[in-house]
Amino acid sequence: MANYTLKINNKTYRVEVEEDTPLLWVLRDHLGLVGTKYGCGIGQCGACTIHLNGTAVRSCVLPVSAIGKQKVTTIEGLSAHGEHPVQQAWSEVDVPQCGYCQAGQIMTASAFLNKTPKPTPAQITEAMNGNVCRCGTYHRIREAVALAASKLK
Amino acid sequence: MVGGGFLLSFRWFELTASPIQTVAEDVNFNSYLSIAPNDVITIFAPNPEVGQNIKTAFPMIVAEELDADWTKVKIVQAHLDTKKFERQATAGSGAMQHSWERLRKAGATARWMLMEAAAKRWDVSVATLTTDNGFVWHKESGRKLSYGALATEAATMKVPDGIKLKAKKDYKLIGKPIHNTDNAEMITGKPLYGIDTYREGMLIAMIERPPFGAKIKSVETAAAKAMPGIVDVITFKNKVAVLGKSTWQVTKARKLLKVEYEPDGAVESTTEHNTLMKQLLDKADVKPSRKDGDIEAVFKTAAQVITREYQAPFLSHACMEPMNFFAHVRPEGVELIGPAQLPEDTRKNVAKLLGVDIEKITLQMTRMGGGFGRRQRSDYSMEAAELSSMTKAPVKVMWTREDDMQGGQYRPAMRYRFQAALDEEGNWIGYRMRGVGINSGNSARPDHFPAGAVANFLVDSIDHKSPVTTAPWRAPSENFLGFAEQSFFDEIATAARRDPIEYRLAYLDKAQKTPVGAVKYDIERMKGVIKLVAEKSNWGKNKQLYQGFSAYFSHGSYIAQVAEIEMKNGNLVLQKMYAAVDCGVVVNLSGAYQQVKGGIIDGLGHALYGEVTLKDGVPAQKNFDTYRLIRMKEVPEVEVYFVDSDINPTGLGEPALPPAAAALANAFFKATGKRLYHQPFLKEEAMKGQTLHPIS
């Protein structure tokens, strides 16, 4: 067990956990931030995607000891009440089916659009391909990312 | 948890998905709805939500007949309550078919009572009143009263009999694209799912389960027990549970368990299953599910006999949210929270297991991260109840993805043999089909086309009982039968040198004009979707495109599909799918489009990539690195068209899936001259070097 001070969603949290604990389980079990989802635990599905210093990262394979002073953003901290353009686009396009994968999709999309504000359709597909949606909402995800890009301008 | 520097070491907090707020001042009209003085209308969504969008669609129907202001409707997921609601189940795409009239009447009755109350207040006759968007109007005098203002009085009015329902032309909500009621929560990461349940003092449990056909020989638990955070290790019912304070601690401790197994009955492998299924196809003296005409004679005299076999592997449901369940068993009662497609079954099974009266068990349904039939089983919820009862603590059972994929309840492995007899002119005179499977139940559907159209007809099935557990998987049996029969029909049309759509329509005509035996599908509706998809896809017009056709009836709905393969830069790509759908009245256009698109994507993905194989009772696939799910790059464009219909709504969660893989395989044949018979397609010789990925 060790103590960690974590910067998450512009707040400071202290937790005492084992050093190999994946950030995913620190968020869910210890901090009550359950928007970040567990899907596979091996970096294959993207359900657990968060931002680490603005980059999309799989929190299920990120040990808490590797975070240090880096800034963590989860779906709960992307905006105060869901007003981030990507969240807005998700709502306008009515993307979610079961919804379970969608926090991860939104976190991947928002990090991607930060770096690529004017993406081509092929770039969107490439960027989103790592996130599985078992319900098959892929067309709407693609549409929502493009819509969010137009909102960001 | 606001502000900086909050100290948190180990502390449980309370999180429960979508709790029900009871609003005391609301006036309850019936099980489905209550109206508050401030005009907020609460509509209860009684059915379990897996992503089929029932939580939005059901209240839309109530609100439609009530003439409510949709922006003032608050939807609340109901608990399991068999006194208030019927059929709180997600199964067989049956919710809409069962509840359509009930929901309409619930809304219409309340509307009538509100009008009665207004009539009394204004001292006018009800016949002079109208309603609109949450108000009762007396147009003559220009007076209006909101539903909230009338609610208290209205609730005392007599519940009318024989209430008149709206005509389709007057619908304001039904048929519109209404957004998912949980969107705001889902896109901001609020706790909604069973897996998000946390309680003070709750233990996390993970369970080691045996290979199929094996039992525990010895267990060593000391090392696991000694790990930090571990509270107990319990051997029960041929399983070993590790219980502890956090998911990660339990995950780690579990790895230190040493469990040895020994055979307990049949320990089976996929290679044996494959041999066995082939043998079963030749078995004599099987009782037919349907028999018309003289099948032996016609096959003896036929000019041409076509025989083809199709095979499917076990599949995982791979719900995005793995199995989990919360239980707290106390002397005063049992609390269950979690994902359940058949909550009534879950409660019954838990009651039986614990020897507790069902009246003492509450079950709170959470939004589910997918279901696909897997959550019709209560194995995982019973585990939670049993462990909570043994430890006297609140317990959340967690299945890892590996547990989920290796823990059984698969789509059964199946094999079908089809035979068609043709005469010299290519007329289809005989049809024989047998389905066999591993724990597949009755894998044949005896009244499917060409029943009624082909005079000599025989369908039967054989089920092999196995320790490998199976469960309904989105469109049970149909999910593979749809591919197999629709591929076979394409081969028959090819053998008869006819266009597959023209050939199908000709035999549907025949079944209509000179039916043999009972015809249990609606021929007009079937022809309707076939003609619609042919028109929308420009069937056969563009010679640069390779098009494949399929049409299927299941769960009360009719769907025809066309897949379109193109040659691009020397590669074959599956560029587009067309679907024409007749599911009666479309309730929510946005949800309906997505059900069809998602069903097609699911059908294509699992046909191309999905399989669970077993060696000595142990599944080889553990996680998404070896069990491939379809991803964005692999998804074609999908165009969906609904038939404009007045018929009561029929199923939509499942019917789009079965025909998808056949449309693809038939297009693949046009492009390559090669047929696909076994799933996953990617392993077929004919697919070598092909990916079919569309280009975005």
Ligand code: FES
């Ligand atoms: S849970 Fe992290 S990638 Fe699947």
Ligand code: FES
């Ligand atoms: S919406 Fe269900 S997994 Fe994506």
